[in-house]
Amino acid sequence: MAKDILSESGIPFPDGASVVYNPVTSQLVVRNTEAYQDEVEKMVASRTNAARHEGLLSLDLDLPTSGQLLYFHGPQAPSDLTLPYVSADRQISHALAFMLIGAALFLALGWRRPVLATLLVFLLLALGIGLITEEWQPLANATLIGWVIALAIGAIWKLVKAFEAGAMEGRQA
Numbered sequence: 001m002a003k004d005i006l007s008e009s010g011i012p013f014p015d016g017a018s019v020v021y022n023p024v025t026s027q028l029v030v031r032n033t034e035a036y037q038d039e040v041e042k043m044v045a046s047r048t049n050a051a052r053h054e055g056l057l058s059l060d061l062d063l064p065t066s067g068q069l070l071y072f073h074g075p076q077a078p079s080d081l082t083l084p085y086v087s088a089d090r091q092i093s094h095a096l097a098f099m100l101i102g103a104a105l106f107l108a109l110g111w112r113r114p115v116l117a118t119l120l121v122f123l124l125l126a127l128g129i130g131l132i133t134e135e136w137q138p139l140a141n142a143t144l145i146g147w148v149i150a151l152a153i154g155a156i157w158k159l160v161k162a163f164e165a166g167a168m169e170g171r172q173a
Contacts, residue, residue: 009043011036095142102146114151121147
């Protein structure tokens, strides 16, 4: 089969010339004149886009964020592939920073009308950002979580103040 492919490519095999391909090791052994061996090397290099690719392993990658399975096989190198990586520490620090921003936004914008402001912020951050770009959605969610935490703390604060005011009126009466 390898001899047929090379013959179809215009490489002759005179008496004593041979070709053996081992699919297990992906090794092609050609016995031919030096000129024809050079032609074989050029033909193989043109088919694999490089003269040699040694040490490449088959690799299966399961990328849960994309839901795609990438499979590389054979002795050829894959086309350029970029897999972005963001460390967990960086993700956590960004999430905490955006949670603080959400809490600060609640204190600045949502303290006086918490129900209406929370509804508008929820619509904007939970739904609006997702329609524009998916990349910012985790940070928008962190901002919304910061807002909700500040809302809960504010509600508890107001309940404590109301309870203290009721207790003071009960003592005075």
